Amino acid sequence: MTRSLRHAAVPLFLLACLLLGGSSQGIWRNFVLQSLGLALTGWALLSSKRTLPTPAGRALLVMVAAWFALLLLQLVPLPPSLWTALPGRAAAVEGFALRGQPLPWLPLSLAPTVTASTLPVMAVPLGVIAAMLWLGAYRSRWAVAALVLGAFVSILLGALQLAQGGPYLYPIYNTGTAAGLFANSNHQGTLLLATIPFLAAIIGREQKRGRSGSNEGLSRILIAVGGLLLLLLGIALNGSLAALLLAVPVGLASLVLALPRLAGGRRLIGGLAAVLLVVGVGGLTIASSPGSNQASYTSRADIYARTGSAIADSFPVGTGIGSFESAYRLTEDADTVDRFFINHAHSDPLEWLLETGLPGALLLLAFLFWWIRQALRIWRAEQRELMALAGTIGAAAILAHSLVDYPLRDAAIQAVFALCLAFMAEPRSHAAARRSETGERAARHLSLGDDEAVSG
Numbered sequence: 001m002t003r004s005l006r007h008a009a010v011p012l013f014l015l016a017c018l019l020l021g022g023s024s025q026g027i028w029r030n031f032v033l034q035s036l037g038l039a040l041t042g043w044a045l046l047s048s049k050r051t052l053p054t055p056a057g058r059a060l061l062v063m064v065a066a067w068f069a070l071l072l073l074q075l076v077p078l079p080p081s082l083w084t085a086l087p088g089r090a091a092a093v094e095g096f097a098l099r100g101q102p103l104p105w106l107p108l109s110l111a112p113t114v115t116a117s118t119l120p121v122m123a124v125p126l127g128v129i130a131a132m133l134w135l136g137a138y139r140s141r142w143a144v145a146a147l148v149l150g151a152f153v154s155i156l157l158g159a160l161q162l163a164q165g166g167p168y169l170y171p172i173y174n175t176g177t178a179a180g181l182f183a184n185s186n187h188q189g190t191l192l193l194a195t196i197p198f199l200a201a202i203i204g205r206e207q208k209r210g211r212s213g214s215n216e217g218l219s220r221i222l223i224a225v226g227g228l229l230l231l232l233l234g235i236a237l238n239g240s241l242a243a244l245l246l247a248v249p250v251g252l253a254s255l256v257l258a259l260p261r262l263a264g265g266r267r268l269i270g271g272l273a274a275v276l277l278v279v280g281v282g283g284l285t286i287a288s289s290p291g292s293n294q295a296s297y298t299s300r301a302d303i304y305a306r307t308g309s310a311i312a313d314s315f316p317v318g319t320g321i322g323s324f325e326s327a328y329r330l331t332e333d334a335d336t337v338d339r340f341f342i343n344h345a346h347s348d349p350l351e352w353l354l355e356t357g358l359p360g361a362l363l364l365l366a367f368l369f370w371w372i373r374q375a376l377r378i379w380r381a382e383q384r385e386l387m388a389l390a391g392t393i394g395a396a397a398i399l400a401h402s403l404v405d406y407p408l409r410d411a412a413i414q415a416v417f418a419l420c421l422a423f424m425a426e427p428r429s430h431a432a433a434r435r436s437e438t439g440e441r442a443a444r445h446l447s448l449g450d451d452e453a454v455s456g
Contacts, residue, residue: 010131010138011146013040014415017124018150018191021411023183025170033411034120037127040137044130053133056374057425061133063370064126066363070356074115074320077105088314091330109320110327118322124411125418132422140387143419144198148227150412151195154180154188155234162237178237182410189243190398190407192234193250194416197393199227200254201386207259208386242401253393257386300346300404306331307345311354318357327354344409348402371395374424391423 158178
């Protein structure tokens with residue numbers, strides 16, 4: 001019983017994130033999720049039963065620690081002689097001069113209060129990663145069930161929103177769309193995309209077990225196929241251009257998981273899916289060009305240009321994590337400003353570069369190197385880890401969408417992304433290899449026999 005409760009920790013937390021974490025607008029909801037994430041992290045740190053993660057897992061945890069270190073570095077007060085010499089600080093100096101005030105000590109961040117308020121943001125993904133890598137506090141099939149359940153609830157709510165004009169869960173939302181559990185309908189599309197490969201992995205598990213001809217195996221396959229069709233229907237109802245374009249490469253890559261006989265050609269299919277992924281992202285960029293909408297506040301091309309200018313002005317120190325909104329306003333034309341404002345760059349990499357400068361760029365490159373290297377290892381491995389493969393596809397979908405939007409600002413997508421990365425870093429074959437280390441660990445991992453079959 002205790003072991004079952006332990007393995008339910010991550011699946012239940014993931015489901016809570018999906019139900020409550022669809023927007024940063026839900027302050028108290030996010031506070032609850034962040035508190036639970038901190039509790040999971042504390043449990044992982046203090047537990048006497050934790051295990052040593054794989055090298056890939058340790059590298060992932062180091063990068064999370066580097067994020068925290070970078071944020072804290074941006075809050076260290078600096079003397080006027082130092083911060084005034086940094087790029088992008090001329091407006092701040094001018095402001096103090098106009099008010100006749102002496103220059104105070106200030107940190108690297110141009111919006112230190114906002115930067116400090118982002119400290120809890122990583123609590124959700126860190127909780128998922130720590131609990132999975134250190135504690136093994138999950139079962140793969142339970143985690144997938146939580147992910148699928150959250151996606152289905154969001155689809156049904158989205159259908160209701162289209163049919164009746166609501167209810168929507170947040171004060172500011174995409175009116176008249178199937179946003180589901182989210183405020184931004186595009187982020188609903190991100191969730192559905194990331195869920196596809198995990199349902200495909202369930203089909204592949206039954207195929208590998210040779211149970212596709214049995215009543216139980218056939219029933220599970222039919223349920224998973226029905227789930228995939230519901231996801232595709234949800235993407236169609238959602239109407240997100242990003243989800244529609246990215247569904248093709250995501251679906252193609254997921255075929256490798258669902259159909260074991262395609263395993264011999266998985267590199268070819270994976271490469272084709274990667275090409276289509278690049279084409280899809282390019283299509284999104286073109287579709288959001290000024291010619292498609294003359295309103296500058298909705299033109300991503302205009303936002304990208306202004307963000308790029310701000311990056312050049314503040315590089316290499318950046319403007320501070322969370323400072324995008326205030327930093328972006330300095331680049332706007334005062335004659336064209338109206339009641340609409342830009343709160344995000346609609347490109348997480350661009351926003352990250354603006355806010356963190358060169359240190360953030362190096363951290364981003366380190367993460368991408370980790371992800372590409374780990375993905376290649378997983379796809380080239382002789383032993384197919386279905387959950388790890390699904391994790392690479394789900395993470396790729398989220399990363400691709402992040403190039404032209406900001407889905408990782410929602411706790412729900414953060415939790416799904418962390419789940420994908422943890423599956424990539426800690427495949428179940430690694431857990432099986434460690435069974436003989438200690439009796440307790442052996443007993444704990446032995447209970448996951450069904451999950452190892454899921455992973456392949």
